Amino acid sequence: MKCQRCPKQATLHITEVLPLDKFEEYHLCEECAKKYLYPMTAAKKSSGVHADDPGGKVCEVCGLKFVEFRNTGRLGCPHDYDSFRAELVPLLESIHGEPKHQGKTPRRLPRAKAGQRELAQLRRSLQEAISDEKYEEAARLRDRIRQLEEG
DSSP: OBOSSSSSBOOEEEEEEETTTEEEEEEEOHHHHHHHHOHHHHHHHHTTOOOOOGGGOBOTTTOOBHHHHHHHOOOSSTTHHHHTHHHHHHHHHHHHSSSSOOOOOOTTOOHHHHHHHHHHHHHHHHHHHHHTTOHHHHHHHHHHHHHHHHO
């Protein structure tokens, strides 16, 4: 299939989701896709202003380019999270609402395990409060820890 904007071969197929359950499909070569996906970057380059192209970033460990991640949706190695952090954090926040994965707790989690988990969280919060010099909060957390430990 040919690119819709030039005579080259189309390598990227982009589907835009529009309001009212409508879609628009674009079949573009890599160069035209970059111009379409990053219009400000293309404008800056054509005007001679240097711009960082996020599609050009490369993981130093596995060699994956960010544009390859955009095309496949798959990262190549754990180091990609650090290499593409600036681009991934907003993406993860928009998809999951948070940049950090919390996971779920099994429904049949024994109460003892839940109590241990709460104690560990309270101890971490206590250390944080002490290091931030929030002594009233630290005293409250200390009392709650004692309550749970006594049982």
